[in-house]
Amino acid sequence: MPDAGARLRDLTKKLIGDHAEMWDRAGRIPVKVLRELGAAGTLSAQVPPAYGGPGLNSRDSGELTAYAGSLCSSVRSVMTSQGMAAWAVQRLGDAAQRARLLPELCDGRLAAVAFSEPEAGSDLTAMRTLIRRDGDAIVLDGEKVWCTAAATADLLVVLGRYDGGAAAVVVPTSAPGVRVRPIEDPHGCRAAGHADITLDGVRLPAGQLLGGLAQSLPMLITTVLAYGRISVAWGCVGILIACRDVAARHAATRHQSGRPLAEHQLVARHLAELFVAEQNARRSCEHASACWDARSPEMVVATVLAKHVSATGAARGAETAMQVLASAGARDGHLVARAHRDAKLMEIIEGSNEICQLILARHAVEALSARTGR
Numbered sequence: 001m002p003d004a005g006a007r008l009r010d011l012t013k014k015l016i017g018d019h020a021e022m023w024d025r026a027g028r029i030p031v032k033v034l035r036e037l038g039a040a041g042t043l044s045a046q047v048p049p050a051y052g053g054p055g056l057n058s059r060d061s062g063e064l065t066a067y068a069g070s071l072c073s074s075v076r077s078v079m080t081s082q083g084m085a086a087w088a089v090q091r092l093g094d095a096a097q098r099a100r101l102l103p104e105l106c107d108g109r110l111a112a113v114a115f116s117e118p119e120a121g122s123d124l125t126a127m128r129t130l131i132r133r134d135g136d137a138i139v140l141d142g143e144k145v146w147c148t149a150a151a152t153a154d155l156l157v158v159l160g161r162y163d164g165g166a167a168a169v170v171v172p173t174s175a176p177g178v179r180v181r182p183i184e185d186p187h188g189c190r191a192a193g194h195a196d197i198t199l200d201g202v203r204l205p206a207g208q209l210l211g212g213l214a215q216s217l218p219m220l221i222t223t224v225l226a227y228g229r230i231s232v233a234w235g236c237v238g239i240l241i242a243c244r245d246v247a248a249r250h251a252a253t254r255h256q257s258g259r260p261l262a263e264h265q266l267v268a269r270h271l272a273e274l275f276v277a278e279q280n281a282r283r284s285c286e287h288a289s290a291c292w293d294a295r296s297p298e299m300v301v302a303t304v305l306a307k308h309v310s311a312t313g314a315a316r317g318a319e320t321a322m323q324v325l326a327s328a329g330a331r332d333g334h335l336v337a338r339a340h341r342d343a344k345l346m347e348i349i350e351g352s353n354e355i356c357q358l359i360l361a362r363h364a365v366e367a368l369s370a371r372t373g374r
Contacts, residue, residue, distance in 0.1 A: 020072035051102035058289035062234035069238025074191035081149035085111035129160030151193035165214030177202035188345030236310035243321035308356035314343035
């Protein structure tokens with residue numbers, strides 16, 4: 001990891017410390033901590049130095065994400081959300097928008113993305129949020145649900161239908177007509193600031209419309225979700241690292257029938273399964289990041305694969321760690337209890353297991369057709 005990555009890792013460790021359990025119980029991360037992480041570049045790690053960011057590549061950003069995920073999945077969730085917002089500006093914004101917005105996201109302003117709607121979850125093409133032009137302004141109307149980090153965000157990147165296609169708009173949460181409603185007691189990543197959003201005649205300058213014109217909705221979704229998927233995948237590597245280590249430590253020191261748990265064959269099997277799950281997830285993420293950094297045509301499929309392998313591995317791995325620790329890990333707020341809740345959520349967000357499987361199955365058929373001509 002380059003110097004910038006090591007610096008961000010050290011800062012992340014310092015700011016999270018041993019607070020993850022307390023934040024999970026309280027259901028919030030102090031905004032001061034989030035702004036410090038943002039100002040250091042941790043929340044927008046792949047923004048280039050020209051815009052004030054650390055400029056990490058996907059692999060080093062992923063390693064940082066995994067490390068944060070091993071300490072606190074709620075912090076990692078905020079990293080994913082703000083990273084997606086920054087990526088949307090990088091990929092969809094024009095030069096003036098990048099020059100204006102990206103330095104803000106690397107200087108303590110907090111951002112989130114708004115995709116899902118009451119009737120548009122796995123099928124985001126069903127979204128109904130409308131963006132319309134009105135002279136030199138744009139107007140937004142719609143409902144967004146389960147927007148991670150929106151409860152503390154200064155800015156939202158909102159996707160909606162526009163001019164026969166779709167667009168992404170940067171919306172200040174302070175704008176008239178924006179209502180942010182925090183979700184009480186979410187099952188996973190409790191401190192990440194999940195919220196539902198109402199957009200009621202929100203009027204903004206046209207310059208808030210990224211790129212200034214209508215684009216393909218599937219393209220917009222794929223562009224922004226790709227970042228989210230690989231970030232979640234690396235975060236799940238972190239969950240698996242934490243579960244592997246706490247389970248191994250417990251099994252090595254807890255005695256049953258006169259010997260350590262780790263010497264009982266069925267418990268040893270659990271530890272082996274955790275190790276295998278972490279290694280599988282890590283290798284899938286490394287491959288996806290290599291594709292990302294090389295801008296390989298395989299990047300989209302590789303990110304879906306990494307997300308699916310890592311999320312399912314983390315969910316099963318957290319269950320395995322819970323089995324090893326038993327009552328010792330069943331206390332609310334304990335690392336394993338948090339992992340058990342957080343990892344399950346990872347099987348749903350940024351493309352559920354079922355959506356990932358459909359994408360991968362379609363790729364398998366298309367790859368066969370490309371090879372055989374049938």
